[in-house]
Amino acid sequence: SQQGEEDPQALSIQEGENATMNCSYKTSINNLQWYRQNSGRGLVHLILIRSNEREKHSGRLRVTLDTSKKSSSLLITASRAADTASYFCATDTGRRALTFGSGTRLQVQP
Amino acid sequence: DTAVSQTPKYLVTQMGNDKSIKCEQNLGHDTMYWYKQDSKKFLKIMFSYNNKELIINETVPNRFSPKSPDKAHLNLHINSLELGDSAVYFCASSQDRGGGTDTQYFGPGTRLTVL
Numbered sequence: 001s002q003q004g005e006e007d008p009q010a011l012s013i014q015e016g017e018n019a020t021m022n023c024s025y026k027t028s029i030n031n032l033q034w035y036r037q038n039s040g041r042g043l044v045h046l047i048l049i050r051s052n053e054r055e056k057h058s059g060r061l062r063v064t065l066d067t068s069k070k071s072s073s074l075l076i077t078a079s080r081a082a083d084t085a086s087y088f089c090a091t092d093t094g095r096r097a098l099t100f101g102s103g104t105r106l107q108v109q110p
Numbered sequence: 111d112t113a114v115s116q117t118p119k120y121l122v123t124q125m126g127n128d129k130s131i132k133c134e135q136n137l138g139h140d141t142m143y144w145y146k147q148d149s150k151k152f153l154k155i156m157f158s159y160n161n162k163e164l165i166i167n168e169t170v171p172n173r174f175s176p177k178s179p180d181k182a183h184l185n186l187h188i189n190s191l192e193l194g195d196s197a198v199y200f201c202a203s204s205q206d207r208g209g210g211t212d213t214q215y216f217g218p219g220t221r222l223t224v225l
Binding site for chain 1: 215
């Protein structure tokens with residue numbers, strides 16, 4: 001299986017609710033990154049958290065990292081219809097490229 | 111002022127043909143990448159180049175040949191196209207620091223359909 005695996009694969013919520021996505025990985029990392037992909041578009045970087053950090057915030061985004069459990073979570077608070085997209089975690093394991101998971105498809109209903 | 115651009119956006123071709131996808135970045139980054147995204151949205155690294163030097167060549171058939179004429183360009187040439195090559199190909203770039211892989215900036219993707 002892949003280095004990064006997101007859970008759930010798909011998530012449907014109402015506008016205003018919070019959305020939480022989880023990512024698990026297998027090997028040690030330098031950093032973990034979250035990206036967003038709108039349908040038919042390229043990936044856009046959201047946030048990077050380094051292996052010595054436990055939590056990071058950016059606007060309505062909150063990312064946590066637990067290196068002992070090899071897992072990370074992305075929380076989007078007060079979701080909007082415009083947040084509808086696929087979200088990917090990606091790990092930097094020192095091999096000069098990121099390893100991506102298969103993503104979580106988030107649908108925010110207006 | 112597009113950061114990472116790819117051409118073409120769509121490519122429809124017959125099996126056995128040879129095609130190229132071009133990528134350019136104007137961010138001054140040292141490292142460029144090619145990723146393949148399959149129908150299940152799984153994104154996999156194919157190649158990475160740092161200052162025109164090949165760094166990563168994942169188990170990609172040698173029908174795929176990347177070419178980096180300068181550090182702002184990384185083109186992908188595919189020979190003898192097969193049905194299984196149908197996918198979306200993304201170019202990306204990053205400014206790596208200290209050997210780590212920092213934020214990557216992605217192009218809009220090229221949707222390749224092999225008939």
